[in-house]
Amino acid sequence: MAYRLESLVIRHTHRLPSPRGSAGEGAAAARQFDAALTSVGFKLSAELLERLSGLSEAAVVHTAKRTLRTVSEMVGDHVRHNAYFIDFPANVPDTEEFWMRCVAKALGDDASRENVLTQRAHGVLDLLSLPTYGRYQHTYEEMLAAQDELIASAGDRVTVLHLGRDLDDELTDLYLALAGSTTPLGEEHLRDLKTLAERCAPGPQPETIPIRENRAVVNEARLAVGADLLLDTVTDVLRLACALSGGDVTLQEPTRFRTLPRPVRRALLAGLDTVVAANPAKLADVHAHREPFKRLGERLHPHEYPRWPHAAEVFAVARGEKEARSFDSRAEKLLAERDVLGAVRLLRSAPGKLFRALDLLLRIAADQEGRDAVVAAAVQVAPEVSGRVVLSVREHFQNRERKTDEPRIFVNRRGRGWVTADVRPPVPAADRDRLITALDAEMRRRLPAPGRLLLDPEVLDVALPLSGRATAAGLGVLPRGSVAAVDGERLRFFVYWKQTEHRTDYDLSALLLRADYSTASWLSYTSLRAVGGEHSGDVTEASDGASEFIDLSLDRVRGAYIVPQVNIYAGEGFEEVEESFFGFMLRDGEQKGRPFEPRTVRMKSELRGAGRVALPLVFRREDDGRWRAKWLHLYLKGISYANRVEQNQVSVSKVVRALVEREYLTVRHLVDLMHGDTTAVDLWDGGPVPDEPVTYIGLERPEGLHPDSRVVTLENLRDLIPG
Template structure:
């Protein structure tokens, strides 16, 4: 029986019932649906019921594949109803449509006050001077003033329209649902909508029965376990669900190696979560864990901490069998190297020793005990432990016990000493032993050597680059190719639990152009060599638009989002459409009353602030930008929603070049303490208040607000170019009463420098990776241009891969002919609107109708992982 369907799988049942289910994971990752029961002839009346389900799906931007429609039609009415509700529920949660969205001004945008300050003055006057059983201080009406519940503010029903407002007009906090002031709202004007569907439109495919679902879940799990880099939060969530669907009793599904260190820690922690499974799990753990930092990650994750070692928790007790297994890993390492790894997290390792008791096992694991003693600088005496440590130190040149203490002359300290002494030769001799560190420090080495002394560094790079991870290789390639010119600033993404940025002036002198060219040539040649390891194909397709999509980096801090768009990527916005930003949050017992604010800051081409659209200014240039009103509480179950409409044509006419969207926690409550918080944007065609305020079909992006941050900067709009850049960064703030106008200068600096970074070429794009894959593997490459045209490139006789790659995208095309009309077997595209041969590989930002049962759907991280060392 399938692991997923085993009746004794309590954790799977919990996962299916309480959190995300395996079906929801496969829906988002594969676009596949697995209806219960066997397919057969359509049940009586089923076609009408399926048609109703299709209508509901189209209203959310999804279509049914013919095979899936037939499978639904074969279900009886009860099964179809249950399957349909589950499917719509999963989709609604992904879109944010599972919540009721009701802004402060229910007639938004038409009913938003024209004068924000006049509206504010009316509220203040009402608060200060309104008295019970007295005429309204604003209009003089005698019988229209009443106290609202629960805030007890005295409000005039004539001056403030309870049919349009969804909260108290004075304090803007939610009212009791049965409060008479909240009169039934007037129906919104509804315009018959045409067939416009979102860019993220997806056709749902028929995945098969439960056995097929189990097999597909296994494939997705295998793909995640094969990733070389850190998983995004969304992928980590999916990994947890897919692991819970597996068995710890039979680990035949577990690969021998898991290249991603953080992924490995999560898998090992999951294996160890059930003590009853330790007899089976511990041998597997011993085979997977092979570095000191791996051991620390396992201790952290099983104690409820982060696999990235951000914020070390108090360690949970470690049972003796696990102690021995983990100490055996440390004992197998060179003690000096182990100590170097330990010193990166010294305080955490000292606390870990309290759980592992390494000196208790010194006779059995003497090298592990020696490493812990060196970490602590332990003084030696005449006791039995000291004798054991001295004996263990005899075979290790870099462990010194002659001074009465255990000291280590480590690799890192020697590298730092060589660099500080400006001795690039000594530093290079050490760095070539660790290729990743060599590539990370290339810039520093090249600055020390200059053009005349760069040759040994380039030679060392050529020898070592084959063992470098793809993330380090591509990061160095992007960064170094821009170092021949002066740059005004450097942008860092420090390691942490959120996507923080740090901007400083770049005071480094540019590197010699010749040196940069040689180093970039080595790195590019290595990338092309790795690309050639993939299976050869006849035809590959590449979208030129992917050159604006950045290869993913720092994925571990990426937001959980409807559309996985790497940080820094840019997409075109359709002409004549209104961009509607949205925000929704629900308070929790731990957060208390929480006021989130959705805001937009407007800047000109020189990043000078022109204005804002937020709770202090509900309208910018009349209707160029309109805010739905400031809700200041979000009690469950209704929560609160805010919206901002951006009319790009009117903004351009007002001289606005850039719009920066931002979400603040006004009273400084971390997003992660809320019961739920998410934001996103829609693309709308209807003018004014036509249509629902939240239209699931129009949602193009939806992302979660999580973590300890209090300010999020999700995106930037280039009004003149009609393009959106996905930033997905958090902004550090202090104090309370956060508002966009207080941080306008910092926002301008952040957005300006990030724009410079992502347009400078300092980050490798997915378009470049696609071209390298195509050049290395295909005989014919078709490039689809943004204007709809196509350029065909065929590998010429004797043409080397680097030359072919350099030609792809250039005017040096080949005449259309054989291969252009053949079905591609490899595609990297923005939209999956092409016919591919069965078994093809395809990356698409918007998969559209691509069926994961017929092609191998790649995520952006999979495209990067294809450049792993071979």
């Protein structure tokens, strides 16, 4: 358990909790530890190296083993990455040549010859029936022996591990940060919050827990230790019931409620009773989740507890036995009647709902008086709306300047994306601009004075993490819509998966698009070589784990966009396999090396989404010839069997176009709002940092920052979003 908690801190903060052990002469062991970290693209900060050097050799070795295990998992080096073609990317054959080679070997094999001849007689040949197709023909050790050593480069990734505080202090700080987050967390972070809450529930708590999913996870832990529950809506109780049943606290997926112990049933019913007694209008919230409430009532048996009559009303509403007119139905009726002034009067009492309806209100307003009333109401209630919603609406209206015939993309909370034509009438430009100006003023008012601001220029084009579900778990992963420079001569994608039970075949592919998003070519198991690139070969099962790679020479690639994708050809989905992740590496010139070299990994993200086609990011060639990556974090539905790049190229190009051309709010936007005439702004170039406290915003924490500095990096970028 201690390793798991320590690993959790390292993953989230890139800090190693202050190592413990007896004092001694650990300098030599610490230097060896630092050298071992270098092989996977990490290093110790000077402060951490000094701390380790003062411990005994045994304590340093103990710390090193645990830390190396964690960082290897972070970068994807905890598994063996083999390639079908043993000396990939060299000597990759043409596709048809390779297939004919497999057929020839099958015809030379007594066990498979008859089957192949029968298939050929019918004019169809199943590649999977060929004994040498899709299965490694060499061991991992033989592949390593066939590869040259990696030549170190100044461009290799180096991630610094810093010295943290004691483990208990680090865990408390991380718990407070995750529980009190102003933006929704991704699935992995929610799981980590659950682990932390189980340990930290009796201790210090955040002032507020604004995100309902976080509150459900915390309430589960508080219930276990007998602490008061944090409930102010009936839906809070439903989410808690889902958490107790191991279900989806976001309420996006149905939960199969478990049989709950009597004390737990009493706690849930008492919570419902208190919420409704304090505000009977909260019964209207039941309508949004009637079916889950009905199923929950079957588990809670409210008729057995007459002392909580208001709890029983909740389930009566769910069953349709009691009327509770919902706020949403009243608002929908006014909007359907195009009664803008009436809708505005009603929605003022629900600022978040008003903000989400602003676009529709401005479109259906019959005259300028109505639009003025909409903007005035938005300005009036803006201070009561969460910063995340204010910024989301700001981003929405920023994109309403686009032409209406451009594609409109939708992405649900599980990353599933789809595109449709934008048929909405435009929002009047003057009203849109007034609203944007007002929203910026509200954000400027909320943002803290940063004092001296130290900026890493590379963070400026990172999209604001308005939802944790717009970012996959992993290393070097940026929120959806973020843009980053790609510095390197060779770009290499990789995917790894390990099936749980059934034969599972994932196919790594890359679609190359022209500037108009039409298809130029692709790389996949059906096209092993294309201009500028090679595919490592098709692996069709992964009982012991499997990897595929695509290597591209960027100066030879034809086209304006490179779209890597992972297609599920057969077997288990991304959320069913034991493990699956995607990433990319960058190499200079002739660095050579194994197919997978951890120190060259720039990004590694988990594949956990609802769909059969994963689109992690897209690479775009700029006018100056340089390449930049834009994060997508998308999953397409695909088909149940045999997804291939050739079949989905049209749908992929549509969603890529929609996301590439969408403008996202970035860190640059908040920085522009944050600094004024009294704020000194310095760009950090990798050199020495100021001696005084600063607010540092960057991709990674520099060494030597004053201990009183406020530090915002990728790991806690959500802290930039005001409440």
